[in-house]
Amino acid sequence: MNDVATQTERKQQHPLVVIKDQIEQREHEFARALPAHIPVERFKRVVLTAVQNNQDLLRADRQSFFNACMKSAQDGLLPDGRDGAIVLYGNKAQWMPMVFGILKKIRNSGELGMITGRVVYGGDKFRYWIDDSGEHVEYEPADTPDTDTVRRVFAMAKTKDGELYVEPMSVKEIEKVRAISRAKNNGPWVDWWEQMAIKTALRRLSKRLPMSSDLDDLLRRDDDLYDLQGAGDAAVKGPRPALVDALDRLAAPPAAAPALAAPDQAEGEDDDNSESAKAAPAP
Structure with missing residues (x-):
């Protein structure tokens, strides 16, 4: 009898068991934040799976972890590594929407006719120009692109009235943004460079688009992961021309x-x- 009690106690002390119980305790909070199309049971399973797949999250400040979960629920996206991810900076957890989740959210909002983003690799056809009728872009991916060579990253969107907006960025411009990331040498910038590059182009494009404040907030959920003041501004803007x-x-x-x-x-x-x-x- 004592052996059974000891085993139960050890199991209860396991960090995964503890966080699972804490997730269950917040079921009603998640349910109130989630949109109708995401069942709370599914959301809880995805959160627990995210922790199991990245057990570094177990050492995150618990309040920041559940704040990140709530932001994910409020955005109507899952922390599954596709819609978005919960990433760790120091001992703080941060909710970070991914490109797939951002595009899905914007499309579902109905505020734009279309929006997309791409990395242009070696061998892809790409042309961007502006004339008196507006912005234009031609893009055709190669059958077997040279993925070791990145020529350009771009995001584009079309409004419901047919106006096209395009934001092309060079690798140098992307790397300037990466340089002010507090996690530039680990995490998403290392594991998902293409995703972060496309998201950077989408963020820049969003400044020109007619979107709701909710979508604008979604694109800036991970601002805390960047040094947007001081040296960070200098890194992005570069030296002032004479x-x-x-x-x-x-x-x-x-x-x-x-x-x-x-x-x-x-x-x-x-x-x-x-x-x-x-x-x-x-x-």
Whole structure:
């Protein structure tokens, strides 16, 4: 009898058993957040499977883990690695919608006629141009693309009235965004680079699209995983062109105009030698 009690106690202490009980205790909270087409039993099974497949989540701060689960339920998406995933940053869990889930949510909203995103590999046909009738894109995947070569990533959407929006991005631009990710060397950016690249293009495209605030929030669920301030902004924007600085100085009131040296001024030169360069009109 004592052996049975001891085995039961050990089983109850297993982290997977503990988190399963905690998931069950939040059934009513999940049910209130979930849309009608997702049964709460299915959602609980998917959450538990996500933990079983990534047991690092067991060491996550438990409140952040269940906050991530609730955001998944509110978005009407499953944390199954297809709709989205619960990822770990430090000891905090974070809900991150994936490309498939984002596209499904936007299509189901009915606010756009179509939306998609693709990685253009070596051998694929791709052309993007703008003329007086708007944006245009031609894309045809190769039968056997060279997946070791990424030429471009793009997202495009068409509104119900037929207007096309396209957002092409180079690998260099994608990597600038990755550089400000707090998990740039592990997790989704390593395991699902293509997915993260397409999502980056979709996020940028979304700024130009007529969408509800709910969809806008969905695309930015993982903002906490990025350093969007300070050095992160500099990494994305890059250095300010000298022409922009010159125009800013010309537009500023006299008292506020900074006494900046010309970009090509050698270190140690007298400030007087740079006055002609500062006063020169911008090209």
